[in-house]
Amino acid sequence: MFGLIGHSTSFEEARAKARSLGFDEFADGDLDMWCSAPPQLVEHVEVTSRTGKVIKGAYIDSVFVPEMLRRFKTAKRKVLKAMELVQRSGIDITALGGFTSIIFEDLNLLREERISAVQLDWQRFTTGNTHTAWVICQQVERNAPKLGIDLARAKVAVVGASGDIGSAVCRWLQRTGVGELLLVARRPQPLVALQESLGEGRILPLEEALPEADVVVWVASLPQSLTIDTDSLKRPCLMIDGGYPKNLDTKAAAAGIHVLKGGIVEFWQDIGWQMMELAEMAVPERQMFACFAEAMLLDFEDIHTNFSWGRNNINLAAMDLIGEASLRHGFKSLGLEPASSSSPALSIA
Template sequence: MFGLIGHSTNFEEARAKARSLGFEEFAEGNLDMWCSAPPQLVERLEVTNPSGKKIEGAYIDSCFVPEMLSRFKTARRKVLSAMELAQKSGLDITALGGFTSIIFENFNLLKEQQIRSTTLEWQRFTTGNTHTAWVICRQVETNAPRLGIDLRQASVAVVGATGDIGSAVCRWLSQRTGIKELLLVARQQQPLLDLQQELGGGQILSLEEALPQADVVVWVASLPQTLSIDVDKLKSPCLMIDGGYPKNLDSKANGAGIHVLKGGIVEFFSDITWQMMEMAEMANPSRQMFACFAEAILLEFEGIHTNFSWGRNNISLDKMDLIGAASLRHGFEALSLSLQPDASLAMAPA
């Protein structure tokens, strides 16, 4: 069985979700009550691939919300408790979705293998980052040409280049895609220099320097609320892949010739009966999901019960090839642009 660990995008959404699922005590509770609330296995589901193979899984809500990020002990406890519940529920491979994987990595929860009486078995968990990186790269390769952008002549900026997903995207773009110029953007200089040396190239720039030069911008970092983008300085056309979390780039970059695509999202070939993607505000919630969640489903279909994506900057091109081939084989497609006659943007499967 596969598992998915997720959370709501904000506290009010979490309360609304609790009410819709019949958890009235959660719906009426304040943030302090939610900080002490245990994770909940809220949904069981079945997924059938194109060849007819069926697998079963479960969705666990960690009862974490982003408003808790400043509370280190609470965030740590939420993630570890959700992992404990997944293990005790007999889930063989579980994906950490949204902020749960970020908390796990940034707070170095590998040091916290013991949670109450349970010793967490790391091989049961995956961040899903390998599949997310592969999907984002596929979105670049598929959608840039549709906008008239020749990747062999294009400059591609990766914002958040030194992160787990960002560095994997950089490896793929530099070695597989044949782009003209890779622009590396991140907050810390030394990791950028290390990445540049690993890649054997790439230009290190600030965000302000990179954006006007980029034909394609891959965002794999969360956008600060205070960030302002001067759309008049962007190229036209410009493809922007919003691979961060939460996905709010479309509110920052909105103008003629700018095409924002939600990155790291896939669509299954048939409907899945579940509620959780409705809460995530997917355009087609019965089929669309985060690629990190889909990684757990793919690993279950493949019978690979191991921590496939684990640790920072460990994603290899071979692993991206493996999970990418599995993704196509089992009925997933990366979300793509749907270009209307007036060039406005909508969301649709590739």
């Protein structure tokens, strides 16, 4: 059995979700009440692979909202209590999604081995980052040529290159053979270490990397205050929004700039669930975050272990394995053209 730990994108959206699910006491509560509220197992689901295998899963809402990010103790408690509920529910493998994964890594929750009376079993959890990185690389490889971009000669900027997903994307694209990698991140020292491990790549500040790039893979958080000079960008330019939340399209809307929601996949058939409709997916019956899909894939493959775990531990062999499983069981990365007949176009042209 697989599990998915998620959360709402805002407090107001969370209250609306609570009301739609019949949790009126949550819908009427203020932020302080939500800070003390326990996680909720809100939905069970059954999923059938293209191979015919059937698995069962559950969605756990951590009752966390982004407005709690500055309340570090609250954020930490929300994630750990959700993990405790997962383990008490006997779920074999669970993916941390959205900010729950970020909180887990940034606050180093591995130090917290016991929650209440439960000894946490780390083998039951995965960040889903390996599948996310693989999906983003597929989006680059499949969509750049559609815009006339030859990856063998293209400059690809990876913003957030020293992070878990960013470094994995760099290693994959190096193997693919792109023209040049442009490495961008806030802290210089991890970038230098990444550059040394790759044996290539040019370290640049963001404002210098963007005008040079044919492709931009954005896997860092996008500050609200950031502005992008779209007049300085190449035409065409493919931008993969692999961060969270996905709001790059609001910063880079211009003719010839194609912004694609990164790290999202579409399943081969409809799934009878509500959770992705609440996550504002374009085709909520089939689409989901790639990190969530990793938990499903691991359950389909009977790999009940923390497949993606720790920072910068993703390797190409693991990306190959999860990618092959993704295709076999019926997942497809979002592209510039609609992934299904009901999908809207995702490019800005």
